[in-house]
Amino acid sequence: MSTLTSPFTEESPGPPAVTRGEPSPQAGKESPLLREARKRRTFAIISHPDAGKTTLTEKLLLYAGCVNEAGMVRGRKTQRAVTSDWMAMERERGISVTSTVLGFAYQGYEINLLDTPGHQDFSEDTYRTLTAADSAVMVLDAVKGVEPQTIKLFKICAARKIPILTFVNKMDRPGGDPLNSLSEIEEVLGIDAVPLNWPIGGGAEFQGIYDRSTRKAMRFSPETHGRLKVPFEAADLDEADSILPPELSQRLKDEVDLLDGAGAPFDRARFLRGEQTPVFFGSALTNFGVEPFLNAFLDLAPSPGARPSDRGMIPPEHPGFAGVVFKIQANLDPKHRDRIAFVRVCAGKFRREMEVTLARTGEKIRIMRSHRLFARDRETTDEAYPGDVIGVVNPRQFRLGDTLCEGEAFQFEGQWDFPPECFARIRCADTARRKQFDKGLNQLIEEGVVHVLTGDGVNPREPVLAAVGELQFDVVRFRLESEYDTRTTVERLPHTLARWVDLEGVDLSRVVLPSSSRLMRDQLGAALVLFTSEWEMAYFREKNPSLELLDVRSHNAGRPTGKRE
Ligand code: G4P
Numbered sequence: 001m002s003t004l005t006s007p008f009t010e011e012s013p014g015p016p017a018v019t020r021g022e023p024s025p026q027a028g029k030e031s032p033l034l035r036e037a038r039k040r041r042t043f044a045i046i047s048h049p050d051a052g053k054t055t056l057t058e059k060l061l062l063y064a065g066c067v068n069e070a071g072m073v074r075g076r077k078t079q080r081a082v083t084s085d086w087m088a089m090e091r092e093r094g095i096s097v098t099s100t101v102l103g104f105a106y107q108g109y110e111i112n113l114l115d116t117p118g119h120q121d122f123s124e125d126t127y128r129t130l131t132a133a134d135s136a137v138m139v140l141d142a143v144k145g146v147e148p149q150t151i152k153l154f155k156i157c158a159a160r161k162i163p164i165l166t167f168v169n170k171m172d173r174p175g176g177d178p179l180n181s182l183s184e185i186e187e188v189l190g191i192d193a194v195p196l197n198w199p200i201g202g203g204a205e206f207q208g209i210y211d212r213s214t215r216k217a218m219r220f221s222p223e224t225h226g227r228l229k230v231p232f233e234a235a236d237l238d239e240a241d242s243i244l245p246p247e248l249s250q251r252l253k254d255e256v257d258l259l260d261g262a263g264a265p266f267d268r269a270r271f272l273r274g275e276q277t278p279v280f281f282g283s284a285l286t287n288f289g290v291e292p293f294l295n296a297f298l299d300l301a302p303s304p305g306a307r308p309s310d311r312g313m314i315p316p317e318h319p320g321f322a323g324v325v326f327k328i329q330a331n332l333d334p335k336h337r338d339r340i341a342f343v344r345v346c347a348g349k350f351r352r353e354m355e356v357t358l359a360r361t362g363e364k365i366r367i368m369r370s371h372r373l374f375a376r377d378r379e380t381t382d383e384a385y386p387g388d389v390i391g392v393v394n395p396r397q398f399r400l401g402d403t404l405c406e407g408e409a410f411q412f413e414g415q416w417d418f419p420p421e422c423f424a425r426i427r428c429a430d431t432a433r434r435k436q437f438d439k440g441l442n443q444l445i446e447e448g449v450v451h452v453l454t455g456d457g458v459n460p461r462e463p464v465l466a467a468v469g470e471l472q473f474d475v476v477r478f479r480l481e482s483e484y485d486t487r488t489t490v491e492r493l494p495h496t497l498a499r500w501v502d503l504e505g506v507d508l509s510r511v512v513l514p515s516s517s518r519l520m521r522d523q524l525g526a527a528l529v530l531f532t533s534e535w536e537m538a539y540f541r542e543k544n545p546s547l548e549l550l551d552v553r554s555h556n557a558g559r560p561t562g563k564r565e
Pocket of ligand 1: 047048049050051052053054055056169170171172173282283284285286
């Protein structure tokens with residue numbers, strides 16, 4: 001499909017150049033592999049529902065030349081829902097449950113946007129997707145500020161030190177206050193917020209943005225109503241009167257004076273360590289500020305870097321190919337009923353039909369069917385570089401978190417499960433569908449949609465499911481019914497927290513378990529304690545001081561490893 005590689009042909013009078021980040025991808029005399037890696041920007045957008053993630057995504061595609069007119073992505077959403085039956089659930093509820101990957105080229109860069117579910121009750125899928133990103137864009141609603149889901153996703157990024165750029169959207173709505181937005185980011189999220197541009201006016205008066213590095217003001221014309229690229233005029237701050245009404249121009253100069261005299265300067269090293277977020281203002285709906293943001297993003301966001309493994313740090317220029325399975329999805333297209341493993345290339349070059357080692361088992365596998373993805377469309381890919389995401393079709397042996405590599409096998413670290421917060425018993429309502437029930441459930445477990453837990457007192461015919469978000473149980477029921485023709489009932493359990501625990505060599509008779517807590521094993525055999533409250537968890541800690549409670553479980557083995565709480 002041509003949209004995958006569509007070149008940016010239409011020359012727009014681009015915004016002022018920014019030179020605060022990495023050298024342009026054409027610069028330098030690196031190896032071809034490193035040059036390709038440096039061209040890549042692989043990121044995810046985090047936001048609360050309705051903050052404007054879909055609108056911004058669409059406008060980034062518009063500026064990258066992938067769509068000629070805004071409105072097409074939403075159109076595609078509807079089309080997709082029609083061609084993929086379980087996506088009907090998304091359509092029915094107006095939510096996005098699964099993640100997709102959008103890959104596109106722009107000004108010599110290869111951009112991979114990892115899309116994440118947009119529902120409040122989002123799932124581990126989002127968390128895992130963030131592990132495949134090199135940076136994140138946080139979209140805030142200028143009027144509503146930092147909302148609950150943003151906080152949750154921000155915390156995941158912060159824990160992984162993923163650099164975050166902030167786009168304060170909807171500046172065209174009345175009630176936004178840029179200074180408030182900055183202080184809210186700092187107070188609620190605990191990160192330094194450094195504005196790299198500043199809005200000119202706000203609400204109905206929002207006319208443009210001022211770029212602090214070039215000291216230029218840009219005034220946009222609203223006539224394309226956001227459907228097409230927005231035309232603009234630019235002027236130095238001293239000459240802002242030439243493009244702005246005198247009172248707006250004066251207000252801008254006063255605000256810039258205030259800004260220049262206050263706050264920490266932007267420090268890219270701190271941004272890359274996740275300590276500082278550069279902030280941009282704009283309106284995705286009207287396209288005001290979208291193009292300068294895209295250009296600044298390319299300049300500031302990191303290209304793929306070295307990733308930790310059990311053999312030390314593996315840089316992208318590592319000679320052999322290495323990648324991680326971060327998502328598995330079956331039945332994307334009901335006509336084919338196939339299964340795709342999404343692999344993030346972390347090092348080396350991927351080639352079609354290459355043989356790789358599955359690090360977990362040592363098995364050699366030839367990858368015959370590999371695709372690049374654009375939303376749910378696919379095209380066969382012959383090669384891929386660090387930062388790219390490829391879809392491998394029907395990889396029966398692959399599990400979430402698996403490392404695939406060429407040459408000596410090693411396992412990337414950092415692909416974890418997150419502790420579930422919702423638990424439920426599932427029953428197959430129709431005993432004649434038992435086989436389909438088991439098959440479907442196994443499929444969903446392999447995809448990581450839910451975990452299945454075993455333990456004393458659990459009837460194997462009524463397994464206990466565990467998930468990060470409650471919506472996952474609806475997804476399980478819906479998919480079992482629509483893909484495996486099996487109706488089920490789900491009964492919630494009272495537990496709200498779980499932690500992995502290393503029980504190797506531990507005398508189980510000495511473990512003190514609060515009365516409502518349960519000790520169980522997940523599908524990889526790792527022990528997990530389920531609690532009904534924080535209090536109960538604290539009690540467990542107090543009574544079992546030698547046992548470590550872990551909030552991550554590595555995929556490297558059945559045994560839990562991870563950080564101490
Ligand atoms: P999401 O993916 O984060 O959930 O948000 P989405 O882009 O779907 O945007 C949510 C709503 O906010 C949409 O309105 C969208 O048009 C609007 N919106 C997005 N960006 C801006 C902006 O910069 N300014 C203003 N004023 N509105 C913005 P809707 O009425 O829910 O949907 P629609 O009828 O426009 O499709």
